[in-house]
Amino acid sequence: MNRKKVTLAEVARVAGVSRATVSLVVRKSPLVADHTREKVEKVMADLDYVRDIGAARLRNNSSRTVGVIVPNLVNSFFTEFLSGVEQVMGEDDRVVLLANSQDDPVRQNDILQRFRGHGVDGVILCPAEGTDPDLPLRLRHRGVPVVQALREVGEGITDYAGADYLEGVRLAIRHLVGGGHHRIAFLSVAAQTSAREERLRGFTAALGETGASSAGIVEAELTWEGAAQSAAAMLALKTRPTAVLCFNDVLAAGLMLGLRRAGCEPGRDLAVVGLDDLPLARLTYPPLTSVAMQPDCIGVRAGHLLARRLAQADAPVQRSVILPRLMIRGSSHRD
Amino acid sequence: MNRKKVTLAEVARVAGVSRATVSLVVRKSPLVADHTREKVEKVMADLDYVRDIGAARLRNNSSRTVGVIVPNLVNSFFTEFLSGVEQVMGEDDRVVLLANSQDDPVRQNDILQRFRGHGVDGVILCPAEGTDPDLPLRLRHRGVPVVQALREVGEGITDYAGADYLEGVRLAIRHLVGGGHHRIAFLSVAAQTSAREERLRGFTAALGETGASSAGIVEAELTWEGAAQSAAAMLALKTRPTAVLCFNDVLAAGLMLGLRRAGCEPGRDLAVVGLDDLPLARLTYPPLTSVAMQPDCIGVRAGHLLARRLAQADAPVQRSVILPRLMIRGSSHRD
DNA sequence: CACGGATTTTAGATCGTTCTAAACAATGGG
DNA sequence: CCCATTGTTTAGAACGATCTAAAATCCGTG
Numbered sequence: 001m002n003r004k005k006v007t008l009a010e011v012a013r014v015a016g017v018s019r020a021t022v023s024l025v026v027r028k029s030p031l032v033a034d035h036t037r038e039k040v041e042k043v044m045a046d047l048d049y050v051r052d053i054g055a056a057r058l059r060n061n062s063s064r065t066v067g068v069i070v071p072n073l074v075n076s077f078f079t080e081f082l083s084g085v086e087q088v089m090g091e092d093d094r095v096v097l098l099a100n101s102q103d104d105p106v107r108q109n110d111i112l113q114r115f116r117g118h119g120v121d122g123v124i125l126c127p128a129e130g131t132d133p134d135l136p137l138r139l140r141h142r143g144v145p146v147v148q149a150l151r152e153v154g155e156g157i158t159d160y161a162g163a164d165y166l167e168g169v170r171l172a173i174r175h176l177v178g179g180g181h182h183r184i185a186f187l188s189v190a191a192q193t194s195a196r197e198e199r200l201r202g203f204t205a206a207l208g209e210t211g212a213s214s215a216g217i218v219e220a221e222l223t224w225e226g227a228a229q230s231a232a233a234m235l236a237l238k239t240r241p242t243a244v245l246c247f248n249d250v251l252a253a254g255l256m257l258g259l260r261r262a263g264c265e266p267g268r269d270l271a272v273v274g275l276d277d278l279p280l281a282r283l284t285y286p287p288l289t290s291v292a293m294q295p296d297c298i299g300v301r302a303g304h305l306l307a308r309r310l311a312q313a314d315a316p317v318q319r320s321v322i323l324p325r326l327m328i329r330g331s332s333h334r335d
Numbered sequence: 336m337n338r339k340k341v342t343l344a345e346v347a348r349v350a351g352v353s354r355a356t357v358s359l360v361v362r363k364s365p366l367v368a369d370h371t372r373e374k375v376e377k378v379m380a381d382l383d384y385v386r387d388i389g390a391a392r393l394r395n396n397s398s399r400t401v402g403v404i405v406p407n408l409v410n411s412f413f414t415e416f417l418s419g420v421e422q423v424m425g426e427d428d429r430v431v432l433l434a435n436s437q438d439d440p441v442r443q444n445d446i447l448q449r450f451r452g453h454g455v456d457g458v459i460l461c462p463a464e465g466t467d468p469d470l471p472l473r474l475r476h477r478g479v480p481v482v483q484a485l486r487e488v489g490e491g492i493t494d495y496a497g498a499d500y501l502e503g504v505r506l507a508i509r510h511l512v513g514g515g516h517h518r519i520a521f522l523s524v525a526a527q528t529s530a531r532e533e534r535l536r537g538f539t540a541a542l543g544e545t546g547a548s549s550a551g552i553v554e555a556e557l558t559w560e561g562a563a564q565s566a567a568a569m570l571a572l573k574t575r576p577t578a579v580l581c582f583n584d585v586l587a588a589g590l591m592l593g594l595r596r597a598g599c600e601p602g603r604d605l606a607v608v609g610l611d612d613l614p615l616a617r618l619t620y621p622p623l624t625s626v627a628m629q630p631d632c633i634g635v636r637a638g639h640l641l642a643r644r645l646a647q648a649d650a651p652v653q654r655s656v657i658l659p660r661l662m663i664r665g666s667s668h669r670d
Numbered sequence: 671c672a673c674g675g676a677t678t679t680t681a682g683a684t685c686g687t688t689c690t691a692a693a694c695a696a697t698g699g700g
Numbered sequence: 701c702c703c704a705t706t707g708t709t710t711a712g713a714a715c716g717a718t719c720t721a722a723a724a725t726c727c728g729t730g
Contacts, residue, residue, distance in 0.1 A: 008687065019711095050451045051687080058389060058715045068433075083435065090446075099431070100418065114430055119389045279409070280614075355680055386716090387716055393717070
């Protein structure tokens with residue numbers, strides 16, 4: 001209640017030095033003599049002084065704050081990513097401003113504006129579906145350092161951290177073909193993002209490489225219910241697939257549910273493979289074969305990329321792409 | 336690159352008015368005449384002016400920023416909660432500073448300090464395991480408005496938003512007893528939090544009410560692997576349970592996995608009930624009966640509580656407790 | 671047309687920090 | 701004893717907004 005804020009000036013007064021000196025101590029400058037440093041540090045501890053970073057930023061332009069924009073906070077793909085980012089930032093004594101674009105480019109712009117108002121040092125962005133491809137360019141012109149992650153818009157304009165979705169899909173398809181599957185369907189989402197495009201491209205590419213054939217592409221809403229409902233469409237394809245590759249694990253899990261309802265036992269009657277290897281992949285029945293994209297690692301890398309760019313604004317653009325790993329489980333076995 | 340920051344003064348100069356007037360326009364004060372307002376707004380738009388909230392806060396003490404501390408970013412209980420908080424804050428034109436305490440009180444203190452330095456208006460805190468019970472009091476003395484959520488430490492010192500875990504457990508036990516189960520075990524976690532205590536208390540209380548008896552309490556690490564490993568201990572209990580209530584759905588799902596490995600079919604040989612009703616509850620096999628705590632709603636309420644307190648610092652302490660709902664699914668059927 | 675009151679506008683101080691440039695202290699050489 | 705040199709400290713002006721209190725403008729009346 002009565003707690004007045006302790007300021008530099010207050011510390012200076014008590015310690016019998018000038019504000020400038022205290023400021024130097026706060027910033028661990030080597031310019032201050034040891035004995036004054038100690039004296040000042042003691043006073044700071046006694047008074048429970050907390051440096052006001054906002055005021056500091058006003059003067060010197062570094063808020064030690066970064067904005068993170070994700071399209072979604074329920075899919076653990078994004079929250080694990082977020083977790084990685086938060087971890088790096090914490091280690092680096094930075095703080096994360098979080099916002100959820102809900103995959104809406106308009107909201108996303110609002111958020112960027114808000115972040116700008118808060119003086120963020122930089123932004124890590126998973127661009128929302130339908131993001132204007134020259135948003136990155138506009139941001140660069142406004143002087144906002146940006147790292148894109150998980151999805152990308154515009155080419156080579158900003159740093160980027162993600163996984164090699166294409167290779168991930170190839171791993172999955174090879175695994176299926178190796179297991180004797182030759183008619184493979186793809187369960188996709190409607191939302192147009194780079195992640196989707198890459199996965200779809202990977203699908204046709206990998207089919208070409210392996211000589212397997214597409215049994216068709218079915219689209220579902222990005223929820224397990226949507227996927228469950230799509231089971232009917234999947235079973236009604238002209239060329240009935242023996243295996244289905246899904247855009248991600250949520251869809252795969254939903255599909256398995258829908259298949260079982262329709263009397264088709266996933267893993268036995270129809271192989272199902274997911275992508276992302278979310279934790280839930282181990283908990284479905286049968287456990288879901290999936291491709292691990294390690295979103296937490298991607299988050300860590302995105303954090304490092306941003307740190308690098310903040311340190312050196314004109315560094316060359318860099319892409320950091322993680323190699324996925326295939327996790328084989330029951331949903332793609334024939335036993 | 337060359338973008339210089341557009342300031343109030345710049346806008347004022349171009350519009351031919353004083354900074355003070357522009358400031359009034361920015362804050363939508365009714366004091367400005369309509370024609371000047373329009374003129375100024377036009378200039379602001381032309382110059383792409385963004386108000387510097389940090390600078391504003393320095394003068395008037397409202398950063399429109401709140402800190403959120405969660406113990407964990409992989410359990411969707413917390414991320415759904417976070418999602419709710421973020422949503423309310425966004426609507427209210429506030430911004431969320433996110434940090435993960437990793438259930439470590441020391442980290443948690445660091446984070447609180449950091450938040451203070453960033454001038455947050457208030458904090459929403461899910462206290463880490465082992466948090467000093469008078470942390471809330473200390474924070475109050477420092478003048479930091481706090482709302483606790485999901486877990487609570489200290490009694491009635493801060494506002495609190497959570498679910499009625501006790502009632503949730505009661506619902507689950509009643510359901511089991513109604514289904515003919517009389518020997519019920521509890522799968523708990525080791526971590527000492529108010530959530531755990533309340534659930535455990537609820538367990539014994541509900542057993543008393545219904546006349547069922549405890550088959551024992553088993554502790555597991557809070558991961559699905561931990562729960563899977565505990566299946567053995569569960570099956571080895573002296574009085575073999577016919578049903579198990581689990582601290583949360585992650586444990587329940589893990590336990591089901593472990594049971595099946597041990598040749599005991601969950602849902603048929605042993606009923607399993609979870610708590611929290613995470614999305615994964617629908618995706619396990621058999622689908623998991625659980626008690627919905629609606630963490631996203633709790634997040635929304637926590638946000639509102641904090642907004643209220645920021646508006647009125649001396650409002651009476653309020654608790655907002657959500658009534659849980661039982662979601663009956665296959666894991667507790669006998670068929 | 672002068673006056674009082676309401677409506678608009680503004681100058682200048684202020685928030686807590688950092689920066690710049692200069693002052694001050696200590697030391698050693700000539 | 702003065703001066704240059706190095707090492708420490710500091711006064712005062714920023715940063716970009718908001719607040720306060722006062723000034724300027726407008727308007728209807730007497």
